[in-house]
Amino acid sequence: MTTSLINLAYLVASALFILGLKGLAHPRTAVRGNLLGATGMLIAVVVTLLSQEIIGFGGIILGMLLGSTVGAVLAYRIAMTAMPQLVALLNGFGGLASVLVAGAALVEESGTIELQMSIATAASGLIGAVTFWGSLVAFGKLQEVISGNPVLLPGRHALNAALLAATLALAAGVAMHPEQPAFYWGLVLLASVLGVLAVIPIGGADMPVVISLLNSYSGLAACATGFVLNNTMLIIAGSLVGASGLILTRIMCDAMNRSLANVLFGGLGASPTAAGGGKGDDLYAGRIKKADPEEIAMLLDIAQRVIIVPGYGLAVSQAQHSVRDLAELLESRGIHVDFAIHPVAGRMPGHMNVLLAEADIPYEKLLTMEEVNPLFEQADVAIVIGANDVVNPAARTDPNSPIAGMPILDVDKARTVVVVKRSLSPGFAGIPNPLFAADNTLMYFADGKKALVDLIAALKG
Amino acid sequence: MDSESLVAALTIFVLALFVGFEVITKVPPTLHTPLMSGSNAISGITLVGAILSSGKQYSTLTTVLGTLAVALATINVVGGFLVTHRILGMFRRKS
Numbered sequence: 001m002t003t004s005l006i007n008l009a010y011l012v013a014s015a016l017f018i019l020g021l022k023g024l025a026h027p028r029t030a031v032r033g034n035l036l037g038a039t040g041m042l043i044a045v046v047v048t049l050l051s052q053e054i055i056g057f058g059g060i061i062l063g064m065l066l067g068s069t070v071g072a073v074l075a076y077r078i079a080m081t082a083m084p085q086l087v088a089l090l091n092g093f094g095g096l097a098s099v100l101v102a103g104a105a106l107v108e109e110s111g112t113i114e115l116q117m118s119i120a121t122a123a124s125g126l127i128g129a130v131t132f133w134g135s136l137v138a139f140g141k142l143q144e145v146i147s148g149n150p151v152l153l154p155g156r157h158a159l160n161a162a163l164l165a166a167t168l169a170l171a172a173g174v175a176m177h178p179e180q181p182a183f184y185w186g187l188v189l190l191a192s193v194l195g196v197l198a199v200i201p202i203g204g205a206d207m208p209v210v211i212s213l214l215n216s217y218s219g220l221a222a223c224a225t226g227f228v229l230n231n232t233m234l235i236i237a238g239s240l241v242g243a244s245g246l247i248l249t250r251i252m253c254d255a256m257n258r259s260l261a262n263v264l265f266g267g268l269g270a271s272p273t274a275a276g277g278g279k280g281d282d283l284y285a286g287r288i289k290k291a292d293p294e295e296i297a298m299l300l301d302i303a304q305r306v307i308i309v310p311g312y313g314l315a316v317s318q319a320q321h322s323v324r325d326l327a328e329l330l331e332s333r334g335i336h337v338d339f340a341i342h343p344v345a346g347r348m349p350g351h352m353n354v355l356l357a358e359a360d361i362p363y364e365k366l367l368t369m370e371e372v373n374p375l376f377e378q379a380d381v382a383i384v385i386g387a388n389d390v391v392n393p394a395a396r397t398d399p400n401s402p403i404a405g406m407p408i409l410d411v412d413k414a415r416t417v418v419v420v421k422r423s424l425s426p427g428f429a430g431i432p433n434p435l436f437a438a439d440n441t442l443m444y445f446a447d448g449k450k451a452l453v454d455l456i457a458a459l460k461g
Numbered sequence: 462m463d464s465e466s467l468v469a470a471l472t473i474f475v476l477a478l479f480v481g482f483e484v485i486t487k488v489p490p491t492l493h494t495p496l497m498s499g500s501n502a503i504s505g506i507t508l509v510g511a512i513l514s515s516g517k518q519y520s521t522l523t524t525v526l527g528t529l530a531v532a533l534a535t536i537n538v539v540g541g542f543l544v545t546h547r548i549l550g551m552f553r554r555k556s
Binding site: 063104 | 464500503511512518524530537547549552
């Protein structure tokens, strides 16, 4: 195939990527969107294989067979709760592929390389290596292979700054002396250390931000590789992904009312006794009202509108199907049921929606924070299951709270709030929750799944 | 890459970013997870570069690097699109 034909096919593929992402604007068109994206990728790969530059197919076939097998097994075996880990891992692989491709291009072109291209090579190696190692650490934290707590090294800011300076110096080395591959691999090595150190101090609660950011990086790495190879399709596809990751990063940061810098360098949750911390014994003493399933069933018998607020605790206790059973039972009795989804309810953007969709809860019932907050005042009962910080009214009322100003679900405005929780232990932010001690709150101490099963039994009994 | 094609590439880069922002802001929160896994698969486009590195047979080193990159990028692409399809199937079943 001639270069022009190949480039035309790449243009078609780029257009299909854009149409594919456009399809994700609605659940009805999303499946077709994803297929369009995959078709674009297929066209890109097939056309590349037809290129006259390719003279050996052994390695390509081997790599593709291996990659397809691993990819398919991962995609079909993964539990929906583990989706953030998978996305982290896939991000990382994409990043490392960019490192290797840029490295190979550097070797091929050594001697004839121009400044623009060597800068792009350095960028590709730097971003790719940070993406790979950062993603591996994020994977380890999410999979709980390594501690999910922030790991704060003494003097880490100075260390990271020094490391970043050294990395940039090496990147300059790559740009000036592309004929010396040692600069490139040195850069990759230092960027790897940087990637590990950048994610290690970030706590489990902030993982949605980290994953979104790494998603963006994996796109930018592909983009940089596009500059190295002077391939417009890589540039377009990479920028689309880069933009997507950046938007999600901003949404996640806004949902926690924190700046990106604060997430990356703050180490929230490392010291639970910080301002507003402690176990909240004073706050809770004598003000906690416990309820059993029968009492809550009586409340629900006379309710007309119920809002269920699921948190990650719900997924941890595998209660998605039980919560669907509860919602269906209530609806069969003419009670209107909605689900309120906080943007950071899961471990990645949109995670809770997937977990509930997996349990056959219709997506129309999953309301965003903006949609649902005005509805709490009309709700007879709000049932909070496994959520804590995102329903903490201190975010609204206490300017000294570590979560002050964070947008929350206004469950406290419902006539009665039922909180299903194993104990009064704090959430990720490590602070007590005045909601538990509020006059209109009933605490139902139990494991999420068991609590729901017992509640359903009480409703039927 | 001469400076003229660099400017052309930069133009495409900036315009694609704008297109990305426009398209992605219309994706509802419910679909943010499949958006991530799907866009992730698209970032596996590095596969095209990897195929070239592996297939050109410039030297043993570049072929090995390219082949490794092919495997990694294929995991990214195949895993990403398949898992997105699986997730979206959950949103499709009802209503």
